[in-house]
Amino acid sequence: MPRATLPGMSRTRVVVVGAGFGGVAATIELARHGLTDVNVLEAAPEIGGTWLYNTYPGAACDVPSHLYSFSYAQRRDWTRLCSPQAEILDYLRGVARDHGVLEKVVCSTRVSSCAWDDDTATWTVTAEDGRTWEAEALIVATGQLNQPSIPRIEGLDDVAGHSFHSARWDHAHDLTGRRVAVIGSGASAAQFVPEIAKQVAHLTVFQRTANWFLPRRNRRYPGWVRAAVRHVPGLQAYRRAFVFHYAEALTASIRHPRTIGRVLALRSAAFMRLQLRDPEVRRKAWPDYTFGCKRVLFSSTYLPALQRPNVELVTEPIARFVPDGVRTVDGRVHAVDTVIWATGFATTRFMFPMEIRGSGGIELEKVWADGPHAHLGMTVPGFPSMFLMYGPNTNTSGGSIIFYLEQQAAYARQALQAMRARGASSVVVREDVEAASDAALQARFPGTAWLACDSWYRDRTGRVVTNWPGYMSEYKRATDRFDPAEYEFA
Incomplete structure (x- = not known):
């Protein structure tokens, strides 16, 4: 017997948690096939996900926009090869508006728990403010790059200045003339360091691991290029296909580090030698691990920025923070008044600390105690009618995550259609299927660059x-x- 709707509870067929690219992709796919009874719950005040929060100077995608976009919503007026944050956010808002997603989104709603009821075959999704939604299916689209990570370093509270994470940039804090410490040297730092180095009095970049770089001169398209993309039939499709195969080649270099990977590593090394004219900075900034083991960065401005007179690259580990700044293990105190964390995200935490309980009350966090896993990155045994967007093992080292999200949205939609066609109340992946697919997936990593070092x-x-x-x-x-x-x- 269906459970009565409780006061304050909304009933819907599907609840989607998250309104970034994944949540928008899932909602559009469902609506295009007649499944319109959907609520999208978003913790932020508006949609956008990572592209709403990451507003640091120079923020942009490192995948060309004609691939980093929905196949069914190709924009022909991108201003650059790799679009800046504001342009990507504007694109996502426009797609969501054009496909009727916005009216389904409930913003400023942080989900605290999702619980499956075996008796009623429904999910109860609860927000921190106590509001609840009851649904036949749950799509978790919180992604991998949504929780800023700040390492625990002794004495942080002792610093006399100001600190913030790059993914929560404090635009009210003027960096002009300041002594700034950037903790971290990954993808975000590679974009904002060249920008802020122009305005700060002194910039100290604390690097734990050096990076492999490939060139990217992301200039604005000249008028004739933009006109050609808009008006020449087939040009946009050709460019999209070209970038797709180029990205596949980058993945091939990671899968085959001793052959294809060596070729790209030589190209990267030649580029970096041309950029690193200062021998001491070159020594510090040179990676000591296999090309592709960590994320390969695309920038033609970061390495030159490290050689500016007002910039210092520090590779000694940080011992602690002190009132005057940062003390490294060699005993030196680096005077700073602003600390910017460029330490990335808690990528392996996925949707946690949100609580998810499946059949019989099992907790997803306990099921994943030995590491997250899901069939095709989307479905987990014991969690009926639940689908993950950008779940375990669906990140890409060389391609576009938007491509993966479209595939996942279509797969979840097919599963719900199959459930409805059978008159079933739930659909759940078989335990043996998921275990076998996970084992087969993990067996593909040995011999690749991914296992050649430690990484996020x-x-x-x-x-x-x-x-x-x-x-x-x-x-x-x-x-x-x-x-x-x-x-x-069932």
Whole structure:
């Protein structure tokens, strides 16, 4: 017997948690196939996900925009090859508006728990303010890059200045003439360091690990290029296909580090030698690990910025913070009045600390105690009618996550259609299927660059839990068709 709707509870067919690219992709896919009874719950005051929060100077995508966009919503007036944050956010807002997503989004709603009821075959989704939603299916689209990570370093509260994370940039804090410490030297730092180095009095970049770089001169398109993209038939499709295959080649270099990877590593090394004229900075900024093991960065401005007179690259580990700044293990105190954390995200935490309980009250966090895992990155045994967007092992080292999200949205939609066609109340992946697919997936990592060093792709056990071990084309073949034989219908 269906459970009565409680006061303050809303009933809907599907609840989507998160209104970034993943949540928008899922909502559009469902609506295009007649499933319009959907609520999208978003913690932020508006949609956008990572592109809403990451507003640091120079923020941009490192994947060309004609691939980092929905296949069914191709924009032909991008201003650059790799679009800046504001342009990407504007694109996502426009797509959401044009496809009727905005009216389904409930903003400023942080979900605290999702619980499955075996008796009623429904999910109850509860927000921190006590509001609840009851749904037949749950799509978790919180992504991998949504929780800023700040390492625990002794004495942080002792610093006399101001501090913030790059993913929560404090635009009210004027950096002009300040002594700034940047903790971290990854993808975000590579974009904002060249920008702020022009205005600060002194910039100290604290680097734990050097990076491999490839060039990216992201100039504005000249008028004739923009006109050609808008008016020449087939040009946009050709460019999209070209970038797709170029990205697959980058993945090939990671899968085959001793052959294809060596070629790209030589190209990267030649580029970096040209950029690093200062021998001491070159020594510090040169990576000592296999090309592709960590995220390869695209920038033609970061390495030159490290050689500015007002910039210092520090590789000695930080011992602690002191009132005057940062003390490194060699005893030196680096005077700073502003600390910017460029330390990335808690990539292996996924949707936690949000609580998710499945059949029989099992907790997802306990199921994942030895590392996150899901069939095709989307479905977990014991959690009926739940689908993950950008879940375990669906990150890409060389391609566009938007491509993966489209595939996942279509797969979840097919699963719900199969459930409805059978008159079933739930659909859940078989435990043996998920275990076998996870084992096969992990077996593909040995011999690749992904296992050649430690990185944010791996959890505390050493398992690669974020990245897909193959190509975009392989993921497409694996997810194009939902296979009912791999699932149980109640």
